[in-house]
Amino acid sequence: EAGVAQSPRYKIIEKRQSVAFWCNPISGHATLYWYQQILGQGPKLLIQFQNNGVVDDSQLPKDRFSAERLKGVDSTLKIQPAKLEDSAVYLCASSPGKWEIKRENTEAFFGQGTRLTVV
């Protein structure tokens, strides 16, 4: 089974520049998450999609971050303009998101992430 694909793997940009990350979740997974993980910390949820609708974006800095999941499949996360404090690993995860409580429906699968360095 193919896992969650993310690209690029690494990105270095200057502050005030724009950057976009792409995520392709596991086929058929309804729920998609974007996380920000700063070095030494646990992942912080930025946005959660259920199909192509936003479930939770309360921690997304909406003045500079945006995300979309057109057609309920792939997703992109954009930062414009980037700040030094945005340097982090951006993780995408997906889960089946079905209502039945079975292990195969509730486990979330993570991609390897995109390491962003803002200089």
Next chain:
Amino acid sequence: LAKTTQPISMDSYEGQEVNITCSHNNIATNDYITWYQQFPSQGPRFIIQGYKTKVTNEVASLFIPADRKSSTLSLPRVSLSDTAVYYCLVGPISGSARQLTFGSGTQLTVLP
């Protein structure tokens, strides 16, 4: 969301059993307890999930007392490759209500 508390770090030796305890005093009735493992430069990986009593799979056991205010992840006979950060998550797991909120985790270091 129930707040979780875990030790920041733990050391162990190869072949030993490791128990990592997580406190979640305000766990809600519909909350499940889930543990993830994260290696450097990788995304977290699901280990085990439970609601009450004991759950065991091929890699770990999860012990949850009757009051569910804490849980213990047990790793039998650890090896060097088990060195990782372990996260305890508490929250609902159904459909769009499913929440994955990570704390700071426990850095487990397995020594030779």
